[in-house]
Structure formats: structure tokens, C-alpha cells
Amino acid sequence: MRDVTVSDIERLAPAAAERDAVFEMDEDAFRAFYEHTSRQLWAYLARMTGDRALADDLLQEAYYRLLRAGAVFDADAHRRHYLFRIATNLVRDQHRRRRTRPESPLQGDGDDLPGDAMAAARAEHRSEVRGALARLRPRDRALLWLAYAQGASHREIGHVLGLKAASIKPLLHRARQRLSGLLQGSVSKGGRRASP
């Protein structure tokens, strides 16, 4: 089977543009939406996968699938939920493929050479949180991140994770207790107690 050449693409580009590249948004709308959501989505993907490079890849894949979905959204909020749902499914697929949890928590961001003791303590807290998040089940991780980091409502979380809104509260409570247990474990290992 031969490879598709540049001349093929050039020859087929006009027809493709008409028939196949029917993106759900035009360029201006996409760019505005991307500016509004990309950093949040990257943060979500980075914390869900524990891998910055993978988060970069999945970010573009999520936008591509959104554009190719052909779904019609009556509000940007719906489109945003749909984007996060795509991202969640991508992370789930990735997790199934790897069948392992992130082995080490994401390092690096926000932890560059703290200037004083307070900054060092905050960086250490963040590192503990990432470590604990990485040890949680993917669904618990997503629940906690969406609810407490991004401040999403139960209904929004339900849309993103494909769960009923009514089931979010107990699931969230259990996930929180698991995270709290992991954090206390990491604190007792480190010999410190963090205060809110």
C-alpha cells in the first residue's frame, strides 16, 4: 500500500476541504475557544496522566476530535464539557493501553527554585498532592480535580465523566477520604503536618 504523497494532498485538498474538513467551528471561533480552554485542559490532562508530553499530545487530539465530532452546541459551556469528556475518554484509553498508573508524580511545574521558606513549603505541598493524586484511581482523580481544582458543579462533572449528577456527591466524598488518607500517609512519612 503506497504512502500518501504531497501531490495527492494538493490534488485532493480542495475536495477534501469541502467534503471532509467540515470542522464544527470556523477559525476565529476555534481560536477564541482554544484561548479560553487550552490551559485548563492541559492542566487537567497533565494531572490525569502524570506526563507532560502525553498531555501535550492528548490536548491536540482532544481538540481534533471536538472539531470532527460534528456536534452542535448551543453554548460554549456545553462545548467545553464535551471537550473535557473527550479528554477524559482519551485518558481512559491511554490508561487501558498502559495498564499502569503514573509511576511518578508530575515534577517540575511551579517548583522552580523557591525563593523563601514559604514558597518551599508550598512547593512541597504541591509535590505531595501530585504524588497522592497519582496513586488514586483515575475516576477519583478526575472527580477531585474537576470539583475542587476547577470548581465544576456536580452536573458539569456528571457530563464530563458520564455519571449521574446525583451520584457525584457520595463518589466525591469517598474520593476525598482516599486522598486525605494518602496525604496523611505522605505527611507522616515526611514527619510534617500540613495545615489548610
Place this chain on the structure above:
Amino acid sequence: MRHPECDREAEVLEALQISAWPDCCADHLRLHVASCRSCTELADIVVRLFDDYRAALRDARVPSSAAVWWRLQMRARQEAARRATRPIAVLQGVALACAAGLLAAAIGLSAPAWRRFAGSLAGWGAGVAATIPSMAWGDVQMFSPLGLSVALTAMLLFVAMSVAVYFAVSEK
């Protein structure tokens, strides 16, 4: 270390998310959080996660929207081109499969003739070695005309198919 949910969690969560905890929060809520295990746990986790979220947002290195749009457009076009050339590739595959099938059939049909030919070659070689001075060409038994024609047809067919596939696959 299970403990029941607190009825005031929603109130505490709202205060944590919209105000600077604990400085800009009502005293009664601060006192409640201090005395409630569930709300203390909630406050601890929300503050930590939100801090990590802000750090992640600050350090997110996402490509520009223009670059992403361009890449996604290119990818859509490549996929469209791939879809458009797929039927050609399928036809090529079918042609190759037909050629392989015909070749196999031809080889199968001509196998007895080939066997006879190989046997006669072996016999001829032995005869030549033994009776070089008095070699009689009429003794050499060649394979049948039918087998020869089938084998030749198969070879011609194979060559013709190869040439056809080459022209179909080549760019020009």
C-alpha cells in the same frame, strides 16, 4: 477513618472557592471548620488542589491557537486524502491477490510436468556422465507440451501482473 458528610460542606466549599480562605471568610464558618472533621478535610484538600491547579495553569506551555488550527487542518486534509486513495489501494491488493492465486493455480497444474522435467534432467545428467562419448539426444525425455505451455503461461501472467502493478503504483 471514615466520617459522615457534613451538611455545611456546600457552604464551606463556596467560601473556599470564592474567597481567600481563611482571611476573608465569616468567623462562624471558620469556627465550624475548626470543629468539624469533614469540613477540615474538605478545606485541606480544596486549598491544596486549588494551589496545584494555579501552579499548573501558570506553567502550562500550550502551543498557540494559530499553530494548533493549522496542524488540525493539515491533519484533516491528510486523512481526507488517505480516505480518497483507499479504494485504489484496495484494488491493488485485490489485483495482487488474483495474481498470486493464478500463479499458485498454474504451479499446481504444472507440477506433474515439472516433476517429470526434473526427473528427466536428472536422468539426462546421469546419462551424460555415463555415456558422454556415445550420447544419444533422442533418449532424453522432455516434459509434455501441455505442462510446458501451462508453465509458460503462468510465468507470462506473473510478469504481466508485476508490470501492471508497477504502473498502477508508480507516481506517473
